[in-house]
Amino acid sequence: MTVAADKPRRTARTPRKGKDRVRKTSFTQALNGALDLAMEKHDEMFLIGEDIAEMGGDFGVTKGLLAKYGAERVRDTPLSEAAIIGTCAGAAMVGMRPVAEIMFADFIAECYDQVVNNVAKLHYMFDGQFTAPLVIRTACGGGFGGGPHHSQSIEGWFLNVPGIVIAAPSNPVDAKGLLLASIDSDDPVLFLEHKALYRSRAEVPPEYYTTPLGKASIAREGRDVTVVAAMRMVPMALEAAETAAADGISVEVVDLRTIRPYDATTVLASASKTGRVVVANEAPRIGGLGAELSARISEECFAQLRGPVVRVDGLDTPIPFSVPLENIVLPDSDNIAVAIKAAAQY
């Protein structure tokens, strides 16, 4: 994260004048803007995490917020993930609205008990007397040589945990809208930021807006095959859809946006419409998001399906460091394209 090296690139990207005046915003900047707007809106909100204050976080998402909101509300911590999430839970129990950053999603294992046994159950086990309006932002996913402890897709670890919401944006516009919706929500949200998406750019409205939690979007309309995806798998699915279009296959891409509770209505409607489904998921296959979606679609759309649901997942391995090996383990748009073809030709 060398600021000096970033500068010329940013300048080069900024259009000077003319019709193309809208400067495209990165996923990182969109999140930063969302946090800024939310901090203005919610006096009871604070940010907490490792190296988020002066440094602005490992990926720069909280950059500049310390200067604007001060150290009380932009709070650096020691390497104590359990204490970070516990602090959020306790503060939320008395009406605060904390947003934590867990630097890498892999580190959530350090506070897994807090999330699973405390945060996710607070509302239920105490009969609704407490709510847990907190957000846990974390950088997940592979594809950059991060190795076994900086690359994992962790949504599967939480799929079996009632009470937690999992938001998983695939683009800067949804990243901002979903983060603002997550902060507004009275439920605890695990907010997944795929590292490979941080540099993606789009025209992001500068004002306050929310993207509803629990609602998928149709990222591309199509007739022949549905691909259900989230986060980085969405741009990959869109790329694969282009490849398929060249072969005369019309692909519909459903962007889940929220993984738990997920938008079964949209998923099942699309699956029923096309009758052929590919489920794309970066995490290992067994017991993951793909398994859940495949089962649900097979169970509820059996009569409409014209072939088995095809799963594209990560291999059943940890993530190796060496990039050529990592490329073998993680799925890509070619894998999705092959799966689309298989589904279409079944």
Place this chain on the structure above:
Amino acid sequence: MDTSTLKGLYRDMWLIRAFEQGLEREFEQGNVPGMLHTGLGQEATQAALAAHLEATDAFFPDHRCHGINALAQHRHGGNGERIMAELFGRATGVCSGKGGSLHSADPTVGNFGDNAVEGSYMATVLGVALAAKMRGEPNVACAIIGDGTVGRGEFHESLNMAAIWDLPVLYACVNNGYAISMPVGEGHATADIVELAKGYGIANQQVDGNDIVEAWTAVGDAVGRIRSGEGPYFLEFKTWRWQGIFAGEFRPEAEVKYWREERDPIMLAAEALAKRGATPAELDAIEAETRDLIEEWISFAKDSPAPDPAKATADVYAGWEVAAR
């Protein structure tokens, strides 16, 4: 301590003992589901804490917490029977029967709920304390823990964060000598837990947890310091639990005899009151009165209905409904 305060605490201790003994009886008869961890033998510690914590404070009760839960509910809510009903899993319980012994909470009386994973609320307490500090409220956030909790990472994360942020946390470590079956000296680098607080630079005191006067005085001093903004405080109560383990009694006979016959906190308080002129009849009346009250609470619990079936799927999320089967 004046005599009327001591008498009040004596009554509180009897309320805890009667509660736990009544509960034990009902448990043995199969009327109370789940598991049972009683606070018998630890009444002085619980009564001392309950006496100084206000409804606006927050306490996270420990595994042997029925006593302090009942006292807080009785004192601040006037409805101690709702703790009993919770243990019976009834609709009238503080959590409509969804929490039970290890998850009874009622924030209106300052009870923020136990968590059956030891150490968990060592982290949670930080957030309640941080909120109080950010809002400028003079509230105390209290984590009541056992000696076994010291083995958990959150114990150390919590002491460290409370120290660096000067948070208004009262750590009340009820050192009863054993984490289930593990003696405190074998499970931890020191049998004197207070030594660990010193390492984090936290003000601390080790007290005789079976001496109600000493325990009450220490809690009052600690709470006063925390309210005045002096940061966290760590109290270690040396005590002993009457209940063995599920497999039965495992501790040396002489040890059991010593603690039950010579160090019973209620007996010690009765002796202190007798020295101040209380008559045996007066003390017996306090015991009888609390036992009667607890029987009323037990009847209330038994007469209460089971929770509404809709509660099974209610409140999983604040913003979504979860489908029934």
